[in-house]
Amino acid sequence: MTNYTNFEVEDFLHDDFFIDSVLKNAPNHQIFWEQWLAEHPDRKSAVTQAREIILSIRIKPLTDELSDSEVNDIIANLQQQTLSQPQFIGRKFYQTGWFRIAAAALLFATALLVVFRVNNRQLPDTENRNIASSKPATQTNELLEVTNHTTQAKLVRMSDGSLAVLKPGSGLKYQKYFSQKREVFLDGEAFFEVHKNPQMPFFVHSHDMAVRVLGTSFTVKNQNDNTFKVVVNTGKVLVYNQKAAQKANKEKYEVTLVPNEQVTYAINEFKFKKESLAVPLILSKEVALKEFTFENAALADIIEKIDKAYGVNIEYDKAKLGNISLNASLSDRPLDEKVKLLCKAINASCAFIDGRIIINGQTP
Template identity: 60%
Template sequence: MTNYTNYEVEDFLHDDFFINWVLKGADEHNAFWNDWLLNNPDKKSVVENARRIVSSITVQPLDTTLSDTEVDELVGYIKNQLQHKPQNDNVVALKFNFSKYLKVAAILLAFILVGVLFVKTRQAGGPQLQQQLPGKPGSEYFSIINTSTDSKLIRMSDGSLAVLKPGSGIKYLKSFTKAREVFLDGEAFFEVHKNPAIPFQVHSSNMVVRVLGTSFTVKSQKDKQEFKVIVNTGKVLVYKAKKATDSSSDNQNSVTLIPNQQVTYQLKFKKETLPVPLILSKEIAQKEFTFDNTPFSVIVEKINRVYGVHIEYDKALLGNISLNASLSDRPLDEKVKLICKAVNASCEFIDGRIVISAQNK
């Protein structure tokens, strides 16, 4: 039998025996866990938190209940998703909030870099932008130019996503084991996994944005010599890239931002508080991405509009299915996977596109 003494919430969410106990409540499971809790009273709050997360999953397709087979499938799904990245199964009345409990919870990192090359490359094409992408040369980097008229979805080695806008270019390390370094010209939307040991850094216009766990927007306009960062959630550090001859300290050339703040750099930093909270800030996202009896098509359109992507699906087949869902704290790819799970569909990230396919019931 597994030794659960050192288990935390995340560990219980990986454990089949624990999940089956919460979802099925078999007598033999109850006997074990009741006895274990009596002998480990200090773990009561941890177990209760884990139980609350798992038991908050309810699926109500056409007012039917889950069969044993469906429960087993759901358990497998939860385990599979947690092995790859923290996710929550919370659609068709799925309300599965991992954000409070998972140490490795995915952090929504959203930012937009709008540079002069965004305009130039529409005329000059990919090769010219390729030559102008910053960063170190060599085979350790991927370089991608989006010469199409649609956004291109890019998945990096740590599972982080980038939505690269038309006419934009990105260069990033093939492996993020030692550093997570991205160079960008143009416009992109990012979702980055939290990893305090290896900060995620974005380089543009001689400026650096260092992620401390957050979502944010970056706008770099070289023609106006202006660089702007707007924070949705969490915290970011913004600083001017040092030259070899620059011996000044980081504190003199940096600024830290919290939610609903922005900084503009034109020769010096100008820090401001935004008058209206951003749509991806916690207080607004909670409302915008909580759905009650909402058609699948409406949810998809909301995701498309907020994230600037285009999701392909059979609207006639799936569009009118109504869902209850709480998706406010989930990154883009998890949102898509969760609504697909609810309607018995699958999703693929193919050649920069998101494609949803209905499956047989």
């Protein structure tokens, strides 16, 4: 496999595997790139730019010639997307079976020319073409609302990579695309796994209370008896009363938590009760390292442990797949990455549909 660590935009445009990943959208390719970008976040911009350039090219059968006006359209499109990129000169011919793609690009202040040709190669008719999770060029930043009317936990995946496991009877509101601020509004109970971003803290609002984090995992519960509870698995969080935050003695109305600590706030009494947990949580770092390191473990046992830790129900064919033996280290991975890595190991695919986690695969 190619080492993509130092790849720039032009390198990705010349890479056969990358081009296939964009055009064919094969599930195993998508899993590879999602995992690779999680390990190399500094390459996300280059990957996104290269992907957009490939998708922006109008694809025509090889037997059809591109007219001058069509070439000009391509150039104008690429100029718009690549003005901020370093200049490059490159040429690559790509051919596999019945299909061929050819590209040549020259970027400078006075010239740019790119021509792509494809024979009988079409993009899949799907909205899920993302190699990297990026915002559309034109977006409506609507407020999404999810309510869990089921009897099982519901998975909510947000645009920044953060996750929420929404408990039955609970509701969550959040922006479709986070821009200046990452904040969600919770009614009920949810477990959160927040993607780390020091430049953009993550806020959970629940009635008068709020939780501020950078990147961590924790549970928030707004109970019917006028109490508010936060339990921290990893990282560090600040819990505070939003109404009291403006008061001179605001420190009285806030508390900081670290792993294996919890706080209960009596809303009517304006009083915090902070305590350490007698038994460390399974997702806390020291416990997870042991609990999520597997040697010759059956897939069924691994999934059962994930279900228990996150309070979810991963759907799969236990009769066909449950006895597959695996070695895996999943302790430092968020929930969705744990599932994707398992699927990659058994050559299966996974889907996150309407809050459900589904694994599809065949017996090896």
